Amino acid sequence: MQILLNGIIVGGIYALIALGFNLIFSSTRFFHVLYGVLALLGAYFTYTFMEYGWNFFAAIPVAALLASLLGVASWQFLYKPLVDRKASSLVLMVTSFGALIVVQNLIALIWKNNTKSISITDTIKPAYEFLGLNITFNQLVILAVSIVLMVLLELFLKKTKYGLAIRAIGDNAELTTVLGLHTNRITLLVFFIGTFLSAVSASLIALEIGARPTHGLHYFFLKAVIASIIGGIGSMRGALIGGLLLGVVENIGIYYLGGSWQEVVAFSLLTLFLLFKPQGLVNQMQLAK
Amino acid sequence: MNNKLLNVTNLDVHFGPTQVIHNVDYHVNEGEILILMGPNGAGKTVLLKSTFGLFEKSTGTVEFDGKVIHPHPSSMVEAGMSFVGQGKRVFPSLTIEENLRMGAYLWSDKKMIQARTEELIQFFPVLKKKFKQIAYYMSGGEQQILALARGLMMNPKLLLLDEPSIGLAPKIVQSVFEKIAEINKTFGTSIVVVEHNLKSLLNIAHRGYILAEGKMLMEGPVEKLADSKNLEKVFFGEIA
Numbered sequence: 317m318q319i320l321l322n323g324i325i326v327g328g329i330y331a332l333i334a335l336g337f338n339l340i341f342s343s344t345r346f347f348h349v350l351y352g353v354l355a356l357l358g359a360y361f362t363y364t365f366m367e368y369g370w371n372f373f374a375a376i377p378v379a380a381l382l383a384s385l386l387g388v389a390s391w392q393f394l395y396k397p398l399v400d401r402k403a404s405s406l407v408l409m410v411t412s413f414g415a416l417i418v419v420q421n422l423i424a425l426i427w428k429n430n431t432k433s434i435s436i437t438d439t440i441k442p443a444y445e446f447l448g449l450n451i452t453f454n455q456l457v458i459l460a461v462s463i464v465l466m467v468l469l470e471l472f473l474k475k476t477k478y479g480l481a482i483r484a485i486g487d488n489a490e491l492t493t494v495l496g497l498h499t500n501r502i503t504l505l506v507f508f509i510g511t512f513l514s515a516v517s518a519s520l521i522a523l524e525i526g527a528r529p530t531h532g533l534h535y536f537f538l539k540a541v542i543a544s545i546i547g548g549i550g551s552m553r554g555a556l557i558g559g560l561l562l563g564v565v566e567n568i569g570i571y572y573l574g575g576s577w578q579e580v581v582a583f584s585l586l587t588l589f590l591l592f593k594p595q596g597l598v599n600q601m602q603l604a605k
Numbered sequence: 606m607n608n609k610l611l612n613v614t615n616l617d618v619h620f621g622p623t624q625v626i627h628n629v630d631y632h633v634n635e636g637e638i639l640i641l642m643g644p645n646g647a648g649k650t651v652l653l654k655s656t657f658g659l660f661e662k663s664t665g666t667v668e669f670d671g672k673v674i675h676p677h678p679s680s681m682v683e684a685g686m687s688f689v690g691q692g693k694r695v696f697p698s699l700t701i702e703e704n705l706r707m708g709a710y711l712w713s714d715k716k717m718i719q720a721r722t723e724e725l726i727q728f729f730p731v732l733k734k735k736f737k738q739i740a741y742y743m744s745g746g747e748q749q750i751l752a753l754a755r756g757l758m759m760n761p762k763l764l765l766l767d768e769p770s771i772g773l774a775p776k777i778v779q780s781v782f783e784k785i786a787e788i789n790k791t792f793g794t795s796i797v798v799v800e801h802n803l804k805s806l807l808n809i810a811h812r813g814y815i816l817a818e819g820k821m822l823m824e825g826p827v828e829k830l831a832d833s834k835n836l837e838k839v840f841f842g843e844i845a
Binding site (some may be wrong): 390477480481484486487488490491492493494495496497498 | 690713788
């Protein structure tokens with residue numbers, strides 16, 4: 317049970333990252349690799365604000381806001397000019413990858429290569445006990461923030477006009493243009509929300525594992541991709557389920573095999589899915605065809 | 606009656622170095638159903654799309670409802686034009702209700718949208734029974750009806766239909782065309798239809814044009830165009 321709980325908590329963050337990634341993927345249909353490092357940048361901003369004495373809960377939203385603006389800028393100034401020239405999704409992915417390397421190295425230049433850790437309080441609080449399960453204060457914060465953001469996202473997508481437009485673009489982008497929507501504004505909004513979610517999750521993860529320049533690609537981007545593929549790429553519910561499943565399976569793996577096997581477990585899960593259920597658990601993409 | 610609702614003059618369209626529409630003029634009168642005919646590759650769809658702004662025209666003017674407009678989908682929709690394309694017609698993961706709401710995205714008055722939705726599901730009873738279901742589960746014919754209804758949400762003055770019969774069973778095609786005629790009568794909407802399923806349309810269209818290789822060949826009442834000699838000439842390439 318304790319493993320399951322830990323898995324769900326980590327899985328909640330993975331789900332958040334995957335949700336943001338999926339949101340962007342389903343409206344633009346390319347692999348936004350830069351996503352990972354923008355998320356990481358969010359964590360570094362949080363770290364920096366806290367160095368200046370800010371409270372963790374004040375630093376997180378401001379840091380995520382800054383990262384989101386960069387995400388928006390990446391669409392407007394990096395991808396959109398290419399999309400306007402009818403670049404393929406492969407070109408966009410390579411561009412994105414190049415940008416990732418630049419930003420990753422900028423991070424290393426500014427914040428150096430060592431791990432920066434973030435903690436909410438100066439003293440380590442004892443874990444709470446709840447129905448025989450241990451949960452630390454950090455974990456509680458992670459859980460609460462993930463749940464709140466997911467509920468907000470769900471409400472936004474289901475209940476608002478912009479949410480409707482975002483879902484519509486994911487379904488059939490061409491048709492939204494025909495209906496007179498300014499699709500670029502909606503895409504900008506998607507990049508804002510997606511990056512915001514990822515930056516918040518990155519700051520939350522930094523509570524547990526700290527932040528390093530390479531986390532962008534190796535951690536955030538890959539987790540987002542794996543969780544998305546498991547869940548069914550293009551599907552919001554799929555990203556949620558995929559993230560949770562990835563978290564739980566990873567934690568079971570860590571418990572029985574040891575922490576160094578975490579990546580092996582994650583990629584084995586991905587391989588299994590690609591072999592036997594490549595469309596993912598919730599196959600939205602086929603639905604869209 | 607014979608007021609020109611849409612008047613397109615001297616339209617040229619290029620795809621890269623290739624010219625696909627050559628100096629085409631056409632117009633739509635208020636309240637009529639106009640059919641654009643021609644063999645495959647004649648440029649019917651391109652003509653329709655560049656009128657709506659989905660393709661950029663090279664030269665030519667588009668005058669709609671008394672005003673010259675530079676075609677762009679959002680300005681065309683605002684001006685009262687609506688386009689229903691071929692192929693993927695609906696948002697499959699949205700419900701029918703949401704699909705309809707997307708058709709009136711530029712409206713912000715919820716009551717107006719609500720009232721119009723009610724009106725349209727009265728008009729298209731098929732949509733009523735699956736109202737809260739996602740459009741993915743609809744048949745091709747039902748999806749086409751939904752696309753038509755969505756196109757009518759903002760009560761447009763002019764509806765552009767690109768091959769509404771494509772991919773539908775012959776029996777359903779007939780009922781879709783009947784609906785199109787009914788839309789014209791009930792709402793007074795002018796309609797342009799691009800179609801090569803000619804026979805079923807001849808009964809409902811008022812006037813038509815024949816296009817071949819990007820040039821306008823013939824204009825007139827449908828009876829004249831449907832004259833088998835004229836059609837034969839075009840489709841077997843004698844005139845072009």
